[in-house]
Amino acid sequence: MLKAARELGIVFFPAFDWAISPTHPERQERLLYTLDQLKEEGVFDIPGIREYKPEVAGEADVDRVHFCFPETSGVVSPSHLVSAGGAIRAGRLFMEKKAAKAFAMVRPPGHHAMKCVHGARGFCNINIEAVMIERLREEYGPLRVAIVDTDCHHGDGTQDIYWNDPDTLFISLHQDGRTLYPGTGFAHELGGPGALGATVNVPLPPGTSDEGFLYVAEHLIRPLLDDFKPDLVVNSAGQDNHFSDPITDMAFSAQGYAKLTEIVNADLAVLEGGYSIQGALPYVNLGIVLSMAGLDYSHVREPGFEPSRVRQGSAVTDYIRRQCVDIRKLAKNPPPRQRSGEMVGEWFVRRKTLYYDTDHITEYQTESVLVCPDCPGVLKIESESSRTPLCLGVQIPIRACPRCRSEGERVFEEGAKSGRYKVSRLIDRAGKRYERVGG
Incomplete structure (x- = not known):
């Protein structure tokens, strides 16, 4: 009988009452198609994989992280508090050893929300990963945390919140900011004066495919995590690097995401972006779930996937390999003189x-x-x-x-x-x- 090698808790919240607009890609269907796919594949029938309901975060959880001006209630909606609460529930499942790993499959997303918040930017109002991490630190004591942001857009909000925190390693791999919102996330962005090297950015060229992402995961991310020795690893699991995503220019596949998940080996995953809501998200999420549970994901295939059509060119491959060497050197020996202030x-x-x-x-x-x-x-x-x-x-x-x-x-x-x-x-x-x- 098929059984998960690692117990996995899935916290699901599609935010039925929140959307930027009825036709905007950030709407409830982003997760409803995924839920249908997981049920169709019988994922919730596999022993060791269990669905949990989210908690509801309070304004106190938000105020532990953000300066919301002029007031917190003017920034967050009930959906944002449940989304953050879903991340908290996932974190507590792991900390209390009720699951070996947990995936907060929730929306609205959060990684563009910075330390100060005046409103919504990049579809984000509050940073749900940061709200979760700081709740865990409040309840369970000091934690050394690594965040690996695999969204196609630079996680500028998470970077801003942890810019001065040497106990939080933030790694973001994303489409080069010269070609995509928010226009940040360059290799010289390394953290504040007391946390130099605890911020690591890996800007990737448009057209990067499985080969490039997995090379970065194996030759840069994994060694950085091994050196940092975190108590907790969180994957900001954006899925808009997919080759079919309508607002980005990358060439990643569902199977590539599953392999990346295996290499990073995060304790928690929290859904961020991803806007190919029928052609990509159901399959990418399925691959991530199977990978986190230690199950075979080799059969996961999304519609229209032809490896030869999305394979990156040799120039992209060479560029990424050089980038990994240079970025590793910067992270290990950051220059004392900062360009940011x-x-x-x-x-x-x-x-x-x-x-x-x-x-x-x-x-x-x-x-x-x-x-x-x-x-x-x-x-x-x-x-x-x-x-x-x-x-x-x-x-x-x-x-x-x-x-x-x-x-x-x-x-x-x-x-x-x-x-x-x-x-x-x-x-x-x-x-x-x-x-x-x-x-």
Whole structure:
């Protein structure tokens, strides 16, 4: 009798009541076709594979991660909270050893949602992986976490949230930002001053197929994970690298995704993008499920797949192999001089202008991190947008030293009293103190 080699929990939530528009590819059918495929293949009849219902995240879970301006309730809908809750349920299944692996097959997605949130960008309002990871850290203690983002679009939001966190390795492989939204994710983006090398970007040329993705997985991602030795590996499992995806230019297959899943060997997968909702997602998700469960996926074939038609050229192959060598060197020996900002006293300062393409909001942000030899340092963000006046966010990290705890409290309290900011927010991870003043 067929039985899963590893117990797999699947958390399913199609978000019936949420869509960007009735005809937009980010709509409920993205997952309904997948559910039909999994049932048709008898996946839920295989011992060791079980479906679970999502939890519902609370605003407190969001506020542990994000500075939502002017208020959290104006940014998230019930569907976003259930999607994040689905990721949390998957994480808890793994942490409590109720499943060897878990796949949160949920929407809306989240990897374009940054530390500050004024609205939706890239179909994302809140970062569901980050909300899940920080809930797990709150409940189960410090965790060394690796996130491997395999969405075709650079995971700029996840990168932004963990830019200054040396305990979180973020690896994103994606279509080169010179050719696709959001236009970021280049190899020189390596993390903040206290976390250099903990951000690794692998921009791939259009037309990359199974050969290229699997080469990166074997020769770059796997060695980086082995060196980092995480307690938890999370796959942001975007599926828009598929050759049939309508909004990207890659050539990956369902079987390639399954093999990539096997190589990365993530403990948790969380669905991100993927917009070929009939021709790709049902088959890619099936391949990922079988791979995570340790089952044979060699029979998975999507319609229209002809390897000779989507195979990458030799120039692409050579380019990717050179990239892997160069990126590995950068990650292991990052240059101390950063291109993304400047030192102002003891603070490293970055100034950013961000556009929320889904909600048509422009944000102007100044991010400052206190460079500290003893901890990741206090984070201070001043942010205003075309809809919201100037706001303040201050984060004290989990491993904050006494000096940084004191400085973070001082910056927040002075900002809250100054009258300069419409809203002042404090995320004190060390003291589990979360406050909001103003509004």
